[in-house]
Amino acid sequence: MRRENGFRLICIVLWLARVDHTGSRTIPRPETNEIMEDETGIGSVLKAFRKQLRKEDPEVTPALIEGDIAASQPILFSLWRLGLRWDIFPTRKWENATIPYHISHLYNPQEYEIIMTAIHLLSFGTCLRFVPYDGQADYLLFWPKEPEGCWSYVGKKGGQQVVALQRPTLKSKKCFTGPGRAVHEIMHALGLFHEHARRDRDEYITVLKDNVIPNFLHNFEKLSLENTTYPYKYDYHSVMHYGPSFFSKGGKTIKAKKNGVFLGQRVGLSITDCLKINDLYGCLEKSDFERKKYETLCAVLGFT
Ligand SMILES: [Zn+2]
Numbered sequence: 130m131r132r133e134n135g136f137r138l139i140c141i142v143l144w145l146a147r148v149d150h151t152g153s154r155t156i157p158r159p160e161t162n163e164i165m166e167d168e169t170g171i172g173s174v175l176k177a178f179r180k181q182l183r184k185e186d187p188e189v190t191p192a193l194i195e196g197d198i199a200a201s202q203p204i205l206f207s208l209w210r211l212g213l214r215w216d217i218f219p220t221r222k223w224e225n226a227t228i229p230y231h232i233s234h235l236y237n238p239q240e241y242e243i244i245m246t247a248i249h250l251l252s253f254g255t256c257l258r259f260v261p262y263d264g265q266a267d268y269l270l271f272w273p274k275e276p277e278g279c280w281s282y283v284g285k286k287g288g289q290q291v292v293a294l295q296r297p298t299l300k301s302k303k304c305f306t307g308p309g310r311a312v313h314e315i316m317h318a319l320g321l322f323h324e325h326a327r328r329d330r331d332e333y334i335t336v337l338k339d340n341v342i343p344n345f346l347h348n349f350e351k352l353s354l355e356n357t358t359y360p361y362k363y364d365y366h367s368v369m370h371y372g373p374s375f376f377s378k379g380g381k382t383i384k385a386k387k388n389g390v391f392l393g394q395r396v397g398l399s400i401t402d403c404l405k406i407n408d409l410y411g412c413l414e415k416s417d418f419e420r421k422k423y424e425t426l427c428a429v430l431g432f433t
Contacts, residue, residue: 197278197279197280197281197313197314197317198280198282198283198317198322213283213284213320213321213322213409215320215409218284220285220287221283221284221285221320222284222285222320223257223267223410225258226255226256226257226258226410227260228258228259228260228268228269228318228319229259229260229263229265230259230260230261230262230268230269230270230271231261231262231268231269231270231271232244232245232271233270233271233272233273235273235274235296236296237296239305240273240294240296240305243305243307244271244294244308244311246308246311247308247311248311248315250397250398250430251312251315251316251319253426253430254398254403254406254426254427254429254430254431255403255406255407255412255423255426256407256410256411256412256419256423257319257406257412266287266288267286267287267288267290268289268290269290269291269292269315269318270289270290270291271292271294271311272291272292272293273293273294273295273296276293277295278293278295278304279293279294279295279303279304279310279313279314280293280314281293281314281315281317282317282318283317283318283320283321284318284319284320285318285320290318292314292315292318293314294310294311307395307396307397308396309368309394309396310395312368312395312398313369313395316368316369316402316406319406319410320409321369321402321405321406321409322369324363324364324369324370324371325349325370325371326351327351327363328351329363330351330363332363332386333363333365333385333387334386334392335383335384335386336382336383337380337381337382337383337384340378340380340381340382341376341377341378341382342376342377342378345376348375348376349376349382349383360408361401361404361405362401364399364401364402365385365387365390365391365392366391366394366399366400366401366431366432366433367394367399368394368396368397368398368399368402369402370392370393371383371392372392372393373392373393375393396432397430397431397432398427398430398431398432399432399433400430400431400433401431402431403423403426403427403431404423404427407427
């Protein structure tokens with residue numbers, strides 16, 4: 130009799146463990162040791178350039194567009210500005226500012242916490258809602274394995290969308306120096322580009338092309354075809370700005386025209402990063418109250 134009760138208890142516990150505590154449905158879990166087939170062929174691109182970048186930052190080792198951006202249609206990048214233009218790419222926007230996500234079970238608890246910190250930072254300062262994956266068609270999958278490095282797509286790709294965050298090794302913390310790298314890659318997935326790719330960047334930085342590994346010069350091109358003035362000033366403090374030595378064969382590749390600024394911080398959001406996301410997802414337009422609320426939160430959360 131006791132044995133039967135014990136068995137019953139185990140069954141109940143196992144059943145409860147599979148149930149969403151907000152309801153009675155079973156949550157589908159995209160647990161996997163392999164990602165879905167990748168139409169970008171990222172793996173083969175990586176192999177071609179990895180030797181040259183072996184000692185580089187994990188954000189540039191994928192050797193994708195601008196180092197860490199994956200794209201199935203690279204030509205479209207020539208039409209993108211600092212943030213994706215929703216009038217041209219409406220399907221790349223996360224509907225209702227809601228982003229389903231799943232963190233791979235291959236991360237350990239510390240790594241999981243760092244990713245969650247990045248998600249909380251982005252949720253707290255904006256009207257974005259990150260919701261745990263619950264069977265939605267489109268969702269972010271935080272993924273630690275091959276193709277390695279820290280990389281992401283720009284905007285919503287559709288279906289299972291990898292945000293690659295390579296786990297620490299014995300020699301390097303890789304994408305887990307803090308929440309900043311996760312914030313950076315999530316911001317790509319939200320539709321944001323690198324700060325140094327702005328049309329007006331030459332007023333603020335000097336790109337030292339002679340110091341760039343020749344195969345990677347394209348990473349320093351200005352991508353916009355339009356003379357657009359982005360609604361925010363050039364942001365040296367952006368988590369989306371390249372560091373001073375990215376893709377270097379020796380010496381600096383980017384130098385600020387202003388003295389005393391640090392480029393390439395990967396600690397967290399700058400004030401402008403935070404405002405840009407709010408702007409891109411319409412959070413500031415809802416009402417005066419909402420605008421003030423998010424402006425205040427960004428000022429509290431962000432670097433200057
Ligand atoms: Zn990037």
